[in-house]
Amino acid sequence: MVTTTFQMLAGEDVKLKAQPTQSLVVLKEKTAVTSSVTVAEQFSKEHKHVLRDIGALKKDVPNFGHMFFETTEADGYGRDRRIYLMNRDGFTLLAMGYTGKRAMKFKVAYIDAFNEMEAMLKEDLPPALTQTQLTARIAMQQAEQEQQLSELTEDVSYLKNSMRINTTEEYQVKKSGSTQVIKALGGTDSNAYRDKSIRSKAYAQFWSDFKRHFKMARYGDLAKRKLDDAFEFINEWAPDTELRLLIKHANQQLTIEEVG
Numbered sequence: 615m616v617t618t619t620f621q622m623l624a625g626e627d628v629k630l631k632a633q634p635t636q637s638l639v640v641l642k643e644k645t646a647v648t649s650s651v652t653v654a655e656q657f658s659k660e661h662k663h664v665l666r667d668i669g670a671l672k673k674d675v676p677n678f679g680h681m682f683f684e685t686t687e688a689d690g691y692g693r694d695r696r697i698y699l700m701n702r703d704g705f706t707l708l709a710m711g712y713t714g715k716r717a718m719k720f721k722v723a724y725i726d727a728f729n730e731m732e733a734m735l736k737e738d739l740p741p742a743l744t745q746t747q748l749t750a751r752i753a754m755q756q757a758e759q760e761q762q763l764s765e766l767t768e769d770v771s772y773l774k775n776s777m778r779i780n781t782t783e784e785y786q787v788k789k790s791g792s793t794q795v796i797k798a799l800g801g802t803d804s805n806a807y808r809d810k811s812i813r814s815k816a817y818a819q820f821w822s823d824f825k826r827h828f829k830m831a832r833y834g835d836l837a838k839r840k841l842d843d844a845f846e847f848i849n850e851w852a853p854d855t856e857l858r859l860l861i862k863h864a865n866q867q868l869t870i871e872e873v874g
Contacts, residue, residue, distance in 0.1 A: 638727040646731035648705055648724070650698040651687070656720050657712055661697075664708075668698050671707055681707065702728045777838045784834050787841075790848045791833075795820050798853050799861055806864040812857075819857060824848075 638656070639646050650668060654661040672678045681704030686694040700708065705728075709721050779787065795816050799807040806812045824833060827847055828840060836844055853861065 638724055639731045641731060641735070642699060644735065645701055646728050646735065647683075647699045647701050648727075649687075650700070653705070653708065656724075657717065661695075665696065665698070667708060667711065668700075675707065702732075778834070779836050779838050779841055783836075783838070783841060787833055787836065787844055787848070790845060791820055791824065792817075794848050794851055798851075798858075800865045804861075804865050805867055806861040809864055812860055812864055815857060816853060816861070819853060820851060823851060 639648050650664045654664045683699045687697055689695045
């Protein structure tokens, strides 16, 4: 338990080293902190023993992570070693078990160092905003967010309008177009369909009409937003007069088998 660890340390003769208060506490991400290494040096302890004491606190302090932060730094040989950074509350908990007159002097020096650093931080803080300034800042942030949302909506709209049909939809368009052409020829058993020349003309005319209507070079370039229009065009398509007459005459002719 933490109390047991601190009771064991109570009888130790702790020697305080003279050191400027500015070097006891440093600024880390806008927070005044000290390190386990500095504590070990000032209390003339081995660093591993300080780590042990912090580890004992970790077991019993629910908000340990708010006061202590584990990290690494290079030792005298350039090798990474594990250390802890701690804020004022973390140091207070740790130093609570370090007793003696010299230890008390160090605690006081440490508190002074924290006070000096925190005072410097307060001096660097911007002045508090008035209600009018705060309202204006919120309004500006909302306007920026609305602008970003508007730009995002435009981007989505552009992508939606420019997106082409996928391979599955290409297949559906091709299959529907082919079905409509076969229907116009009179079915796969018709003379017009069996006539390669007439069949080729019908397919060529259909795809030419399709691409001209949608203003594109190939049917695979069809915009996804026009897919429904494409199926409507296919269902309504019919050959021109000349081709219809050609199909009609071909289908009216009897085959040799039918004559026999």
